[in-house]
Structures are given as C-alpha cells and as structure tokens.
Amino acid sequence: MELFASPMACSLASHITALEAGLPVRVRFVKDKKTDEGGDFFAIAANGYVPALRLESGEVLNEGSSVLQYLADRKPEAGLAPAWGTIERYRLIDTLNYLATEVHKKLFQPIFAPDAPAETKTAAKALLGPTLDYIARRLGGGSFLVGDRFTVADAYLVTLLNWFGFVGCDLKRWPTLHADHQNHLQRPAVAQAMGVEMEERKRRAA
Numbered sequence: 299m300e301l302f303a304s305p306m307a308c309s310l311a312s313h314i315t316a317l318e319a320g321l322p323v324r325v326r327f328v329k330d331k332k333t334d335e336g337g338d339f340f341a342i343a344a345n346g347y348v349p350a351l352r353l354e355s356g357e358v359l360n361e362g363s364s365v366l367q368y369l370a371d372r373k374p375e376a377g378l379a380p381a382w383g384t385i386e387r388y389r390l391i392d393t394l395n396y397l398a399t400e401v402h403k404k405l406f407q408p409i410f411a412p413d414a415p416a417e418t419k420t421a422a423k424a425l426l427g428p429t430l431d432y433i434a435r436r437l438g439g440g441s442f443l444v445g446d447r448f449t450v451a452d453a454y455l456v457t458l459l460n461w462f463g464f465v466g467c468d469l470k471r472w473p474t475l476h477a478d479h480q481n482h483l484q485r486p487a488v489a490q491a492m493g494v495e496m497e498e499r500k501r502r503a504a
C-alpha cells in the first residue's frame with residue numbers, strides 16, 4: 299500500500315496508524331500537487347487532498363476517516379478500532395467525524411488558509427480554547443477518546459493537538475490533555491512518524 303501524505307498534515311494520523319499496526323505502507327510525500335516521483339497527484343486523488351491510500355488493488359481511499367479505519371481493520375489484533383457492530387465502533391466514527399468536521403475543517407482550515415479574511419481567522423481562533431475544553435470533557439479524565447486503549451481517533455487527536463501548538467495555543471492550560479499528548483508523543487509509532495515528517499519539513503525549508 300502507498301500512503302500519500304504531506305508532512306505534519308492530517309495524513310500524519312494515517313502514517314501513525316500504519317506504523318502502530320505494523321503494516322507495509324510506503325509513505326509518499328506530496329508537494330504542490332506532485333508526488334515524490336513528479337507525478338500528477340490529481341491523477342491519484344481527484345480532490346488533491348491527503349491522505350490518499352492506494353491499495354494493492356489500485357483502488358484509492360481519500361478521506362482520513364476511511365483511510366484510518368481501513369488501516370485499523372487490516373490489523374484487527376492491533377486494537378486500533380473497535381470491532382464492527384459494537385457500540386464502541388459507532389463511538390469511534392462519531393469521534394472521527396467530530397475531529398474531521400468541527401476541529402480540522404471548521405477551526406483550523408480558516409486559520410491555515412493563506413487567503414482567509416482576517417475576521418474569519420479571528421473568529422476561528424476564538425474557538426481554540428472552547429474546543430480544547432470540549433475535547434477535555436470528551437476525554438472525561440481518561441487518556442483515550444474511545445474505550446481504554448489507543449485508537450485511530452487518538453492518532454488523529456495527536457495530529458490536531460500538534461496544530462494547536464503550531465498556532466501558539468499553550469496546551470499546558472489543559473493539564474490532563476497536555477499530559478496525555480506528551481505520553482502519546484512517546485509512543486514509538488508516533489515518534490517515528492513525526493520524526494520522518496519533521497525531517498521532510500526541514501528538507502523542504504532548507
């Protein structure tokens with residue numbers, strides 16, 4: 299399988315998941331809609347977005363939620379997603395949808411978009427604190443978003459909590475959330491994926 303990704307973007311969650319699951323996934327970085335081999339990324343992902351997961355069959359999944367769940371389901375014994383048919387699986391879908399729509403798109407999209415009007419950015423930034431309050435409530439004092447173990451939802455949360463840091467939001471104001479984030483950063487798969495992606499960012503900035 300090939301995972302088309304952008305360093306430290308939302309595709310980091312899929313990168314982490316592939317490593318957590320120990321799956322043979324080749325990570326291919328995309329820049330300016332070109333693949334690492336200079337190919338047209340739109341030919342792989344029609345919307346030009348990462349993550350895109352190209353399966354051995356040639357089929358492509360192109361939404362984070364489906365990519366994460368597909369990877370988790372390829373290695374059920376890794377416990378990265380609850381079994382289908384259980385209420386926990388629906389809680390996972392509920393959480394992934396919340397993170398993708400409310401946090402990723404509604405909050406961060408305008409903050410990161412270079413052409414977003416200043417007042418739109420200001421309005422989005424006003425949501426940073428309340429969003430962290432809500433996520434902390436969702437965690438309910440526990441370390442994981444769904445059940446009692448690390449799932450793909452936590453891989454996504456690690457990615458998004460990094461972004462809160464990038465935009466200058468000090469997670470230490472949410473001590474439990476901050477402590478959990480620090481713990482998750484120590485996970486070998488998280489450290490490895492972030493190491494590779496930070497290296498790619500440095501290489502691009504050089």
Ligand SMILES: N[C@@H](CCC(=O)N[C@@H](CS)C(=O)NCC(=O)O)C(=O)O
Nearest residue numbers: 307308346347348349360361362398
């Ligand atoms: N709905 C998609 C959104 C994916 C997305 O926004 N990806 C961003 C990176 S975090 C991207 O590829 N942006 C490139 C662009 O906007 O051109 C998902 O949840 O996977």
